[in-house]
Amino acid sequence: MLSDMKRNAAMPRGEHVVGADREGRPSPIDVHVGSRIRLRRTLLGMSQERLGEALGLTFQQVQKYERGVNRVGASRLFDLSRVLDVPISFFFDDMPESLASAYGNQAGRRSTGGFSETSEGGFADEALNRRETLELVRAYYRITDPAVRKRVFDLIKSMGPAEG
Secondary structure, eight states, rough: OOOEEEEEESSSOOOOSSSSSSSSSOHHHHHHHHHHHHHHHHHTTTTTHHHHHHHOOOOHHHHHHHHSSSOOOHHHHHHHHHTOOOOOGGGGGGGHHHHHHHHHOOOOOOOOOOOOOOOTTBBBTTTGGGGGHHHHHHHHHOOOHHHHHHHHHHHHHHOOOOOO
């Protein structure tokens, strides 16, 4: 506690402390990484329990990672990337510009998975975090006949607003 106080006192005003804030809330970066873990796990149709077993953890520990309550260390992030079959950078993709800049990251936000910037300047990837979207994607990929899957894809596209 005393060393934390000394460290915070030595920091210039306006500089952000990475990690939980003073009220004990998780760091926004930890929350973002956790949401990406949950996104990928859900896209794979994997339960928290199954992910925990693959990592040697309980499902409660997986829950804490996904909510950002527990910070994911480097070795655990490496393990997660292997189990979830994504590069480590996946967990930081699509980080909000405000969050990236608040922590000094000028790399900004990258769009992945075919999502692109909207006319308002935001990214249209917020829908990825909805259970409905994840269930739809899983159902779509369960269609084994490529011709049928293409027709379903074309049907859904035709029901939305015209691009342009």
